[in-house]
Amino acid sequence: MSDTVTLPGTGAVIATDDVGGVQFQRIKIAVGADGVAADASAAAPLPVGGIRRDADTAYAADLAAHPLLFNDGGRLKVSVTPADIASTAGNITTNGGVVALQVKRLSNLSISMVAAALVGHNVTFEASNNSTTGSDGTWYGVQVVRSNANTVETASGVLAATPAYMWQVNVSDYAWFRVRATAHTSGTAAYILNPSSYVSEPIPAIQVSATQPVSGTVAVTALPAGTNLIGNTGVAAATHTDKSGTITAGGTAQTPFAINAARRGFLIQNNSAGDLWFNTLATAVQSQPSIKLPAGGYYESPYGGCPTTAISIIGATTAQAFSAREW
Known part of the structure; x- marks a missing residue:
């Protein structure tokens, strides 16, 4: 059926859309020039406007409609603040317990743990590139570094109290990250995985400071025969x-x-x-x-x-x- 209807009496043709034998009238938003009746499309988009806003303070209240904002040069204002990504929290109360986080779009993580009546707790730090849930897939041990020292670890070691440090890890090239209990006798270990979206270099896990001892043996090669001599290179006194x-x-x-x-x-x-x-x-x-x-x-x-x-x-x-x- 044709997507048009002719009005009786006047003979005017009305544009419609045939939906299951029922005609729905097409309503044109008059954004074109006089006499132009093109449907909105990528080639003929609806115009979108905004308002000039010189101040960088909030324009509207939370959850209120918000227009596009332009600066005094007519440029659209955009946010330069990093993404605010929520932390992931989870409790481990049994051996094998896991706290996992998808990290495809993240850079670094800080990992903290608060203990409650904890006994015999130990976790390993792992990453996966093919997990889809945080529990399936293949997982590999990764290095983390303590926040208060240049101490690199792949496991927490046995803990019975809240440690005096967090752990930090670069996760920019992993899909998933998790902490997994490899030992747990009783109590609760409350973990928080706090992500950062900043693009950064890998965390410098091992740094050299102060004076470092160097030991070893240096081989000395004999000079070849001939006139290749090494002696006093100072200026010798001479009698004129x-x-x-x-x-x-x-x-x-x-x-x-x-x-x-x-x-x-x-x-x-x-x-x-x-x-x-x-x-x-x-x-x-x-x-x-x-x-x-x-x-x-x-x-x-x-x-x-x-x-x-x-x-x-x-x-x-x-x-x-x-x-x-x-x-």
């Missing part, structure tokens, strides 16, 4: 030997420093008005490859770079003076 003099014959090289295998350094200063040249590799000449010392010039061999060969010197003029030291 005066090698000062003058040019005996202008234009002729002379050797103020003879070959000395023990030499560790030398210096030369030109005290004359003309150039002097010296060479540590061959007989000096008044040009390259000899090293030029201009009037007043000074040269000292670098540390570790002193030759042990004979050192030759030459000047153009007889009696050119130079100061020299060897050590």
Whole structure:
């Protein structure tokens, strides 16, 4: 049957919905432009408005209708507070008793216990990724840490009173968490599992503090044969030997420093008005490859770079003076 009805007399067509042979008139909410009669849909949604609210205080009383709130910039206000997730409480009064919590959307848990006439009580801390009820599925032991010390535990140990600490555990990658009694003689252990929705790093269960002893054996490898020596790396004192003099014959090289295998350094200063040249590799000449010392010039061999060969010197003029030291 067609979902329309024609009004008698006028011939006007009314939109209806045929439900089991009964026509229900369609009522259009007039949100479109003049002459537009499209049903509300994802393509033509109903407009939704709100009110500007600059203050962050409560707008309506508890359980009252609440509009969408916008700030002074026209942006929708959203809550930045973490989810408030209720704690789970349960009593264990028999061996095998369990207090469980689904933790898929949680980060951390704090676990507290209050004892009442408790005797011989011990629980283990467990997690499961395939449980659906907190009792079925496969369960695995997990580590928790005491709230007052860096003490890691997988079980509480035998308790007969309320402990002076809680336990904390990161549960961000588990589906379920529970405490399960592995021993219980009598009395009541009242547990509270208090969750946190904050995203956080795993709880640092073991921390190193103060001075830690280190022991062991360090192997020392012998130096290979040859000249690979380790000795005193300080600067050793040395006695200087005066090698000062003058040019005996202008234009002729002379050797103020003879070959000395023990030499560790030398210096030369030109005290004359003309150039002097010296060479540590061959007989000096008044040009390259000899090293030029201009009037007043000074040269000292670098540390570790002193030759042990004979050192030759030459000047153009007889009696050119130079100061020299060897050590």
